[in-house]
Amino acid sequence: MSKHTPDMPEDVSVTPVGVRLRQAREAAGLTARQVADRLHIILRFVEAIEQDDHDALPGTVFLKGYVRGYAELLSLDPEPLLADLDTQLSMQGKVTTEQQPQSDRARMRRKGLWMFVLIVVGAIGFAFWQGQSGQESSGEAESAVQAPPAVTEPGQPGARSGDVMAPDQKASQETMQSKPDTQPDAEVESAVPAVEASAEEPVADLQPVQGETPNRQGVGEAAQVEATAQDEAADEAIQVLPVEAQLVAVFEDRCWFDARTGDGQREVGLFKAGDVVRLSGAFPLSVIVGNVEAVTLRVNDIPVDFSRFRVRNKRAEFQLTAEALVSE
């Protein structure tokens, strides 16, 4: 740090920067006023620098700039002085270590991220496996005894030819069904024996649990995370495009409207408040709306947001494909 001044010890028990500058100034035969004039700094600041009174100065940037200018004026090398000044400032606690909490937060974020990745990858892999095992089991029913390799429960009934569910999905669903009396704070571990206990339930019961949502609370967190991951996987993997378009337009005011389906069905005309237009046919839909504020448009029960398209003077003209509709 203070390698340019080898006669001084490493720590800053050495002469403070201000004192060194004052000594150099006096050696050069200059007054503080002269220095202030030459550097165009006000006299008060020169004195504050020499007395190392950093609170009287406007800020670290300015302090360093002044010291650099001062040193250059006295033909001193500014770098070692500035390095010492840094040490001095950090000892006074002026230089804040702003990086530390940031990196901590970043690390936390990264950790969460990897957890998320693992879950997503697991869910995608699972969805893939599920699709595969579904194919297998529908192909040859008698080989189903050996087909699911992950089935480990001893009480598991052997041949389940129509069963396309993976063991862990089953586990989570079985848990949901079989633990109606579980406490809300039930641990994941406590859910595990329940899986085995309920393993002999008929296959027909293993349907998605719609009416039993309160029971979901009782299931451990892991099952919920898995369930959401599955939903996501399902969203990504199996996105079914609608074949037929069913358009419903409800008018609240006078409006010109023209809609055509891909197979040539058409509704066109000037409609008034209260009118309802229904049209069904193939995608894509070509629509012209004369007054976007007067129409509520739904296609296959999905509301269409006009702001996605170019609206000029309340008039919108657009084509709606099945993909665009699904992505909405």
Add this chain to the structure above:
Amino acid sequence: MFKRLRGLFSSDLSIDLGTANTLIYVRGRGIVLNEPSVVAIRNQGAQKSVAAVGAEAKRMLGRTPGNITAIRPLKDGVIADFIVTEKMLQHFIAKVHENSFITPSPRVLICIPSKSTQVERKAIRESAEGAGAREVYLIEEPMAAAIGAGLPVEEASGSMVVDIGGGTTEIAIISLNGIVYADSVRVGGDKFDEAIITYVRRNYGSLIGDATAERIKQEIGCAYEGLELREIDVRGRNLAEGVPRSFTLNSEEILEALQESLAQIVQSVKSALEQSPPELASDIAERGIVLTGGGALLRGLDKLLSEETGLPVIVAEDPLTCVARGGGKALELVDKKSTGFLFSD
């Protein structure tokens, strides 16, 4: 959906998209990329492909065969070639996320000249979006420079910052997180280089390239007379004889060459001071002007401005990276929503 997912694997970036250099600052990692804003394009018949970007492309500048053109897609701080800028950004963003196996989709903050028009801002925004950014924020360059230099921008006191970049010099007076006065002159490092080329051609009858002119400026360039005299040997093509010739330049000559460009900068700094409100002017007179940007490294520029204005002039620490670092700090404030200096649309 996928953009947001990919965003989780991307770091927030602050980009100083400069005429000469592009710098990228990543939250928590500091400056991770500092490369010249140059793209080399290879023409294969009607097809164009990117041959090199950044430092590699800069080495090609002025040395390319017929089928490769090295382009600087930004001129005077704004986009001159939209598609090439997009390609360049794409390359840089990917480079910052080198160890990522998913195409990155980061949140990006880009610094723009304070006097840029709406059209220019839109061009920069769309370029960044085209390069894969999930969200784009814009910040005015002098504001970023002031934050990066460590000026107390949030205080109710005037701070003046002069950011001398490759294409433009931005002058601004800042108080309470806002820009009170801003001016942008199209004089910067590039103009200095041009001036040196013109000077050498007129006085030595020789032609030198941009890269040589830049080297001369960096090694012996100076803005104030009476500083240590330095010399440099350069080679250029003699216009009369048509063969390369070697000659020696000294810093006094470069000062003469730069005189006109420097006068423009001094003039705009003075007019900024003239037009600043009196309270802020007195704050500035007390503390001084802060210089940032690559131009601040020109020897004696602080001295010149100080003598011309009679105010203290300070060169910020690490002036080249001030804007990118300041942008990074601003990006950290984005989430807090308490910043008045960011434009998100």
